[in-house]
Amino acid sequence: MLSAIxxxxxxxxxxxxxxxxxxxDLLRGTVSAGAFVLAxxxxxxxxxxxxxxxxxxxxxMPNGLVYDPHVFVAIEPDGTVVIVAHRSExxxxxxxxxxxxxxxxxxxxxxRVRIVQAPGDEPRYGNQDTDGSRSMRHHIQxxxxxxxxxxxxxEQAAAQRWQVPKSEVRAELHKVVHRPTGRSLDYxxxxxxxxxxxxxxxxxxxxxxxxxxxxxxxxxxxIYDLRxxxxxxxxxxxxxxxxxxxxxxxxxxxxxxxxIRSYDASRALAVPGVERVVEIPGSDIGAKFAPLGGLxxxxxxxxxxxxxxxxxxxxxxxGPHAVYDSAEYEKRMRELARKPGKVVRDQGNIEEAxxxxxxxxxxxYYVPHHAHVTMExxxxxxxxxxxxxxxxxxxxxxxxxxxxxxxxxGVSADxxxxxVTLLGGGFGRKSKCDYVxxxxxxxxxxxxxxxxxxxxEDDIRHGFYHTVSLERLEAAIDSDGRxxxxxxxxVAPTILSTFDASAQHQFDIELGMGLVDNPxxxxxxxxxxxxxxxxxxxxxxxxxSNIPRAFAIQSFVAELAHELGxxxxxxxxxxxxxxxxxxxxxxxxxxxxxNYGESLDVYPIDTGRLAHVVRVAAEAIGWGRKLPPGHGxxxxxxxxxxxxxxxxxxxxxxxxGRISIPVVxxxxxxxxxxxxxxxxxxxxxxAVQGLTxxxxxxxxxxxxxxxxxxxxxxxxxxxxxxxxxxxxxxxxHPFEVPASGVGEPGVPPFAPALANAVFAATGKRIRxxxxxxHDLRRI
Amino acid sequence: xxxxxxxxxxxxxLDVPPEMPLLWVLRDVLGLTGTKYGCGIAACxxxxxxxxxxxxxxxxxxxxxxxxxxxxxxxxxxxAGEHPVQRAWREMNVPQCGFCQTGxxxxxxxxxAENPKPSDxxxxxxxxxxxxxxxxxxxxxxxxxxxxxGV
Ligand code: FES
Ligand code: FES
Numbered sequence: 004m005l006s007a008i009x010x011x012x013x014x015x016x017x018x019x020x021x022x023x024x025x026x027x028d029l030l031r032g033t034v035s036a037g038a039f040v041l042a043x044x045x046x047x048x049x050x051x052x053x054x055x056x057x058x059x060x061x062x063x064m065p066n067g068l069v070y071d072p073h074v075f076v077a078i079e080p081d082g083t084v085v086i087v088a089h090r091s092e093x094x095x096x097x098x099x100x101x102x103x104x105x106x107x108x109x110x111x112x113x114x115r116v117r118i119v120q121a122p123g124d125e126p127r128y129g130n131q132d133t134d135g136s137r138s139m140r141h142h143i144q145x146x147x148x149x150x151x152x153x154x155x156x157x158e159q160a161a162a163q164r165w166q167v168p169k170s171e172v173r174a175e176l177h178k179v180v181h182r183p184t185g186r187s188l189d190y191x192x193x194x195x196x197x198x199x200x201x202x203x204x205x206x207x208x209x210x211x212x213x214x215x216x217x218x219x220x221x222x223x224x225x226i227y228d229l230r231x232x233x234x235x236x237x238x239x240x241x242x243x244x245x246x247x248x249x250x251x252x253x254x255x256x257x258x259x260x261x262x263i264r265s266y267d268a269s270r271a272l273a274v275p276g277v278e279r280v281v282e283i284p285g286s287d288i289g290a291k292f293a294p295l296g297g298l299x300x301x302x303x304x305x306x307x308x309x310x311x312x313x314x315x316x317x318x319x320x321x322g323p324h325a326v327y328d329s330a331e332y333e334k335r336m337r338e339l340a341r342k343p344g345k346v347v348r349d350q351g352n353i354e355e356a357x358x359x360x361x362x363x364x365x366x367x368y369y370v371p372h373h374a375h376v377t378m379e380x381x382x383x384x385x386x387x388x389x390x391x392x393x394x395x396x397x398x399x400x401x402x403x404x405x406x407x408x409x410x411x412x413g414v415s416a417d418x419x420x421x422x423v424t425l426l427g428g429g430f431g432r433k434s435k436c437d438y439v440x441x442x443x444x445x446x447x448x449x450x451x452x453x454x455x456x457x458x459x460e461d462d463i464r465h466g467f468y469h470t471v472s473l474e475r476l477e478a479a480i481d482s483d484g485r486x487x488x489x490x491x492x493x494v495a496p497t498i499l500s501t502f503d504a505s506a507q508h509q510f511d512i513e514l515g516m517g518l519v520d521n522p523x524x525x526x527x528x529x530x531x532x533x534x535x536x537x538x539x540x541x542x543x544x545x546x547x548s549n550i551p552r553a554f555a556i557q558s559f560v561a562e563l564a565h566e567l568g569x570x571x572x573x574x575x576x577x578x579x580x581x582x583x584x585x586x587x588x589x590x591x592x593x594x595x596x597x598n599y600g601e602s603l604d605v606y607p608i609d610t611g612r613l614a615h616v617v618r619v620a621a622e623a624i625g626w627g628r629k630l631p632p633g634h635g636x637x638x639x640x641x642x643x644x645x646x647x648x649x650x651x652x653x654x655x656x657x658x659x660g661r662i663s664i665p666v667v668x669x670x671x672x673x674x675x676x677x678x679x680x681x682x683x684x685x686x687x688x689x690a691v692q693g694l695t696x697x698x699x700x701x702x703x704x705x706x707x708x709x710x711x712x713x714x715x716x717x718x719x720x721x722x723x724x725x726x727x728x729x730x731x732x733x734x735x736h737p738f739e740v741p742a743s744g745v746g747e748p749g750v751p752p753f754a755p756a757l758a759n760a761v762f763a764a765t766g767k768r769i770r771x772x773x774x775x776x777h778d779l780r781r782i
Numbered sequence: 783x784x785x786x787x788x789x790x791x792x793x794x795x796l797d798v799p800p801e802m803p804l805l806w807v808l809r810d811v812l813g814l815t816g817t818k819y820g821c822g823i824a825a826c827x828x829x830x831x832x833x834x835x836x837x838x839x840x841x842x843x844x845x846x847x848x849x850x851x852x853x854x855x856x857x858x859x860x861x862a863g864e865h866p867v868q869r870a871w872r873e874m875n876v877p878q879c880g881f882c883q884t885g886x887x888x889x890x891x892x893x894x895a896e897n898p899k900p901s902d903x904x905x906x907x908x909x910x911x912x913x914x915x916x917x918x919x920x921x922x923x924x925x926x927x928x929x930x931x932g933v
Binding site: 092093094095096225226228229230232233234235236237238239241242244250275303304305306376377378379380425426427428429456458459680684685687688689690691692694713714715719720721722723725726727728729 | 799802803806809810811813814815816817818819820821822823825826828855856857863868871872875877878879880881882883884887905906909910911912913914915916917918919920921922923
């Protein structure tokens with residue numbers, strides 16, 4: 004099933020360029036005519052046995068990884084090094100950090116580098132699905148190889164020009180130098196020579212010694228778009244303007260699967276500026292990223308479209324999901340969690356462990372639905388005419404989007420171009436291209452380019468939400484106070500339901516996110532997954548099922564420590580146990596363990612590294628220090644996206660029960676770290692997003708409708724809520740320790756660390772998020 | 783109908799309904815897309831501009847109400863893009879996705895114009911209406927301080 008979901012195929016040849024007010028015919032050609040490109044010589048990964056490469060899951064993703072320097076680098080006659088960014092930029096830094104890796108190996112002067120964004124074209128660029136915290140993890144080796152290949156080619160070109168052995172020349176900061184004589188050639192002077200030069204083989208290419216890195220690992224490179232962002236020139240999908248473009252908003256069904264019975268658009272059409280009302284066919288849960296349907300109001304500006312939408316009269320058949328009530332659903336989840344469910348991991352003998360336990364503890368943890376509320380709401384511009392589609396959109400999956408648009412319009416993917424703008428936040432929302440499909444349908448209907456913009460209300464009411472979950476944990480304790488049995492039942496509607504409405508069990512990806520991969524040193528463990536159906540569209544949300552798992556497990560550990568009279572940090576380390584690699588077979592994991600698409604040989608579950616980040620974070624925050632009244636410390640750790648993160652939080656709770664966070668210390672072990680500055684910013688951001696999850700996030704449903712609509716009733720953390728300071732501690736590693744995920748793994752440990760800190764400060768144990776619905780005044 | 787608008791020093795005679803929010807006039811009529819839409823209800827600050835030097839939420843400001851007043855957007859904050867707040871933002875590497883940042887910068891610039899030496903609390907108060915979903919708050923705070931004090 005997973006492969007069916009992820010399968011992407013097709014072929015095309017479009018070229019990169021960002022698009023504000025550029026027209027289709029101006030978009031042909033990557034870079035100026037003097038640039039070298041196109042003497043492609045594909046290097047199949049299997050052909051190379053170079054010892055420096057380790058195998059990453061990217062090789063097994065659709066369209067894999069591309070190592071061809073001609074695809075990613077061009078040098079212009081003036082020496083500008085043009086590097087293609089093929090992953091989407093949503094604030095995580097991929098658009099800067101991957102080209103930075105190329106530039107470093109290439110010995111390029113960063114001030115002479117220009118980055119161009121690739122359109123959706125995986126056969127050319129390799130996998131472009133920018134999710135799963137995979138950009139650096141999967142692509143750092145191919146980017147190093149590409150940069151080093153171009154450096155090799157430049158040296159070879161210079162050696163040929165001078166008729167000297169290549170061993171006498173060396174590329175150095177945008178020049179190739181002949182060492183015996185000191186003469187040099189700028190990269191621009193060599194650009195012509197590279198045009199027809201084949202890419203070198205892996206054996207020929209020498210990577211830099213890491214001590215010679217100029218940019219990698221230094222954290223000194225600012226994000227490429229920094230200046231444009233600060234002067235208002237950065238282009239997001241909201242900002243794309245093409246000549247003749249119309250503006251549209253869509254009136255969508257109040258409940259997923261609701262259908263239009265009848266409508267009257269006459270008042271809408273009477274609004275000045277409104278030009279058309281276009282019907283969009285509806286869909287139900289299980290229809291992947293198909294639009295929800297409804298009526299698009301097309302106008303000469305957004306405001307007129309909004310006014311027109313208000314004036315529509317629509318009679319809806321509300322459909323089967325109008326029964327959805329999140330309070331009732333929570334009760335059902337609790338009932339289900341109290342009965343056995345499908346066993347997904349069974350280690351030792353759980354029945355026997357509970358039978359001989361001196362004490363048994365149980366607790367249930369609830370995490371409600373969340374909406375992504377990316378600062379830039381979903382939006383896309385589509386121009387569909389004459390059987391061709393040109394799209395400008397903020398999407399995490401440009402190639403998937405391109406195929407979905409082609410399928411929807413019944414055209415070949417060759418006739419669809421997807422330009423990727425900057426994304427004003429992604430968090431998984433923009434992995435689902437429903438808003439692009441809406442724009443494509445409307446454009447085809449009106450025969451003109453159109454922007455479909457989602458309002459914040461649309462975003463909150465019609466999203467692909469983070470699942471709602473109930474995690475029940477039970478621990479069997481023997482007479483020596485040791486945990487001898489651990490039962491974990493996880494009830495949550497599955498993301499699979501978005502692809503198959505009948506799906507009621509979580510699939511391997513969800514199970515692998517902190518449930519079956521539990522690393523604790525407990526002899527008897529059973530994990531179960533009772534079934535439940537979905538009534539809203541469930542989607543990926545930054546760190547996905549790791550959110551409820553980390554919240555439940557890490558809260559429960561602190562609760563057990565309290566019951567047993569132990570220090571929570573020491574008890575956590577005791578449960579993690581001695582340094583070792585988890586063996587999924589010995590652990591009784593029923594199906595193949597999903598290890599974020601990576602092999603356990605390259606990315607093991609290493610309890611030594613897990614324990615290490617706990618110690619680093621604990622020491623940094625001064626675990627055990629004396630605190631002012633109303634303050635408390637909490638800690639939590641979680642491995643996700645093959646990265647280890649521990650977060651220690653100090654909270655202050657005032658006499659009114661309001662919380663503030665003086666300091667956070669987060670330790671991250673993400674293997675080799677290419678861009679510590681962006682890792683730090685991701686950890687800072689994860690703390691704030693984790694805070695929103697813990698404190699405020701609470702999306703509820705009644706009669707199938709989302710009960711919240713905008714930031715006034717779906718609040719997110721603001722400056723006054725934010726931690727005063729977040730310290731990031733990056734565990735240093737050489738390149739040989741494979742780089743792992745960064746964008747998501749900072750999120751899961753934050754909520755439990757905060758809840759544990761709140762308990763330490765107040766004696767209140769919060770098992771149902773969000774914190775804001777509880778009275779947090781000290782007991 | 784018709785509104786005379788002064789944006790970044792340029793006069794425009796616009797054929798738009800006076801009740802149209804300034805945000806959409808800027809973005810959809812004048813093509814000044816540096817001012818962002820985030821909520822439409824004055825709850826996020828992404829659309830912040832200056833009207834006669836004061837920070838205002840352009841999403842709830844009828845264009846008719848600012849006729850003849852001086853409207854400044856991020857594009858006009860400093861012709862060279864070198865306003866001390868912009869420089870501080872770059873110095874501190876504030877942005878992640880960047881989408882909220884023009885609104886944050888406009889809010890901060892208005893604060894410093896009115897209160898050149900804000901306390902930490904003043905900064906929090908002034909920028910609490912500006913959401914950053916990416917969570918760049920610590921850097922935003924530090925950048926405002928940097929712009930104010932040079933350190
Ligand atoms: S768009 Fe105006 S405050 Fe959010
Ligand atoms: S930088 Fe993304 S919302 Fe602020």
